Amino acid sequence: MSEPLHLVLVGGGHAMLPSLAHAREWTDAGINVTLIDPQRWLYYSGMVPEHLGGVYAVDDIRIDLRRMARKAGATHVAARATALDPETRVVTTGEGKTIPYDVLAIDVGGVNPALPDAAVGTKPIHRVRALRPHLNQVLDAPTETLGLTIVGGGAAGVEVGLNITGRFVGARRAADLSLTVVEQSGKILPGFPEGMRAYASRLLRERGAAIRTATTVDAVHGTDADGTQVDMRTDTGEHDTVHPDAVLWSTGAVAPPLLRESGLSTDDRGFLHVTRRLRTPTHPRIFAAGDCGTIPELDLDKVGVHAVKQGPDLRANLDTTLRRLAEDGSAPVASDLTAFRPYPVAPLLLSTGARRAIWTAGPLWTARSGFLRLKHWIDRRWIQRYAPEQWGAVGWRSLMGAEAASNPDVTE
C-alpha cells in the first residue's frame, strides 16, 4: 500500500482559512494534513482597529486555529517554519523538527520592516494586541495619561488612530491622550483620495491628535525612565525626540526571510512569485496565497481583501492537486486549476471611531453610518463562518441592527 499523501499548510493566515475549514474532507479521504503556525489564534485584521477602539472584545475578533485543525483531524504544529526546501520537500521548524510534504501551501503574510524591539508591531496582526493593555490601564484609572506614537500614516495606522482617539473622546478622556501619527511621505493616507485624506486628518486633529508628515522615524529605544524614546527627522533635516508611553509600528509589509532563503523565485522585495493559480511557477506542488505571494502581472496591494478572496481558490487548487496526485501521481496542468480573479478595484471600509465608516475604492470615497453597519455585518459574518459560536446567526436581517456600538458621543 502506498504512503498517504501529506498536505502541509505553513501559516494559518486569512487566505488559509477556507482550506483549514475544508480539511476534514481531506483527512476523511486518508490524507494527512498539518498546519504549522506558532500562533493559536488568527486575529481578523478588519476588526482589530475597533477592538482597540473598545467596540469588540478579544473573543469577538479571533479564530482558534488549533481548534479548527483538531476538528478537521489535522495536526497543529505550534512552531515557526524557518526553512522550506522545495527540492527535498521538507519544512523545518524553529525547534529543528523536519516535516516532509507532498503538497505545500504557504500563507505566512508579511512582516514589519525594521521593527524596533521597543515598538509594538502590526505584522503579523496578533502583535497589535500588545497595545490594548496600555489603553485599558489608562482608561481604567482616571489619573493616568497615555502618549502614543503611530509610525506610518497608511490605512492601518490611521484607522487605529481614529479608533483610539474616538474611544478616548467617547470616555471624555481626550485630554489624557497624546497621540501622534508620523508619516514619511508628505501626506497621510498616500494613494487614497484627497477628500478622504482631508476628512480623516480633520477627525484626528479635532480629537486632539497630531499629524507629522514628511517625517521619518530613525530609531525607537526602550528607556527605563521615560517609556520609549523616538528619534525622528523631517525632510528638511530637523531632528526631534519624543518620549511616548508606547509606539505602534504600522509601516508597510516586507517579506519574511524564509521565502527568499527557500530558493524559490521571489520579487525584489522577497515575496514569492505565484501564478494566477496561486502556484509557484517552478514547483507545481507548492502554492502560496495572501500577502506572502506576488502575482507579477497583477501587482496587488498587500491587503486582506485580496488574501480573503484568494482563500477559496487556494482551497480548490489544493483539492485538485491532491486528487490528481492520489489518482496517478502527477500534478495537474494549469488549465485544470482555478485562476484567481481580483476585484477590479479593491474596496476598503475603515471605521472612524464614531458612527461612520469610510468606504473607498480607487478614486471614490464616502463616509456614512450605513457603511459602518455594512462593515460590522461583513466582519461579523466572516468571523462567524470560522468561529460559529461567535455572533450567533449573522443573517441579512442583522445588517439593520449591526450598528456601531461604539462611541455614540463622538461627533463628526
Ligand SMILES: Cc1cc2nc3c(=O)[nH]c(=O)nc-3n(C[C@H](O)[C@H](O)[C@H](O)COP(=O)(O)OP(=O)(O)OC[C@H]3O[C@@H](n4cnc5c(N)ncnc54)[C@H](O)[C@@H]3O)c2cc1C
Ligand atoms: C491594523 C490593521 C488593519 C488592517 N485592516 C485591513 C482591512 O480593513 N482590510 C484589508 O483588506 N486589509 C487590512 N489590513 C491588512 C491585512 O491585515 C493583511 O493584508 C492580511 O492580514 C494578510 O493576510 P494573509 O493571509 O496574507 O496573512 P496573515 O493573516 O498576516 O497571517 C499570517 C499567518 O502566518 C503565521 N506565520 C508567520 N510566519 C510564520 C512562519 N514562519 N511559520 C509559520 N507560520 C507563520 C502567522 O502567525 C499568521 O497566523 C490591516 C492591517 C493592519 C495592520
